[in-house]
Amino acid sequence: MITTVLFDLDGTLLPFEQEDFIKIYFSELSKRLIPLGYDPQLTVKAVWAGTKAMIENDGSRANSEAFWAVFDKLTAGLPDARPECDSFYTREFDRVKACLKYIPDHSGEMKRLREAGLRVVLATNPIFPEDGVNTRLAWAGLAPGDFELVTHYDNSTFCKPNPEYYREILAKLGEKPENCLMVGNSVAEDMEPAAETGMRVFFVPEFAENPLGKDTSAYTQGSVSDAVNFAISLV
Numbered sequence: 001m002i003t004t005v006l007f008d009l010d011g012t013l014l015p016f017e018q019e020d021f022i023k024i025y026f027s028e029l030s031k032r033l034i035p036l037g038y039d040p041q042l043t044v045k046a047v048w049a050g051t052k053a054m055i056e057n058d059g060s061r062a063n064s065e066a067f068w069a070v071f072d073k074l075t076a077g078l079p080d081a082r083p084e085c086d087s088f089y090t091r092e093f094d095r096v097k098a099c100l101k102y103i104p105d106h107s108g109e110m111k112r113l114r115e116a117g118l119r120v121v122l123a124t125n126p127i128f129p130e131d132g133v134n135t136r137l138a139w140a141g142l143a144p145g146d147f148e149l150v151t152h153y154d155n156s157t158f159c160k161p162n163p164e165y166y167r168e169i170l171a172k173l174g175e176k177p178e179n180c181l182m183v184g185n186s187v188a189e190d191m192e193p194a195a196e197t198g199m200r201v202f203f204v205p206e207f208a209e210n211p212l213g214k215d216t217s218a219y220t221q222g223s224v225s226d227a228v229n230f231a232i233s234l235v
Helices: 018-036 040-055 063-074 082-088 092-099 107-115 130-139 163-173 187-197 224-233
Strands: 004-007 119-122 180-184 200-203
Touching (some): 018 040, 018 092, 092 130, 107 119, 163 187, 187 200, 200 224
Parallel strands (some): 004 180, 180 200
16 A cells, blocks of 8 residues: 655656656756856856765764855855846746657646645655746646645755665655655666665656666556556555
8 A cells, every 4th residue: 555656757757758848947947047148158167066975974063054055156256146046947947848759738636646635746856946846847747736745945955865865855755765666767766765774666668767777577567657657546
């Protein structure tokens, strides 16, 4: 029996290849910061460095604090990018949906889960601000209210693939891992660390992230719709 279903976002609920997303994302963000004097190469370098700091975060501070500490250090002397970035994630960031292979609508599936009495969590890697996550959710026909918890860089102190990211979610929910099902497309970020905590896992291979070519045959797998049906069958 399970009580909670966790969903990855990029490549799972959103049908795109990570490379396509990153290309358009950096193009749009760089254009937004150029008027402040930010060279596009510096912007990309600072964002990647800040992202690395979040992935290595040890739970001692919010991911957002880890990101901006590094970003600000690498861009010292330039105007504060925060106000422009805050605006970017509610405006230009929406253009990045051009990376989608098709337009999904998962609202009905999330409703089915809730109607079945299940708790639903958006377990997206918390490297973006809340507005950035909400913008991407809309691309899938979803809103924050469709989930009991949505992880983002202000409310999380760990990142995937650290199993502590999943344990942090469990602590917030007051839930046991064996009562949870994690649905995702990444072997290293979704399947392995979630399973390490004791969660059940469901693999969505359409836009699989498995650069090491690990065997995935042991995972229950299929589409997002299949995952929803599987979760309801376990209630």
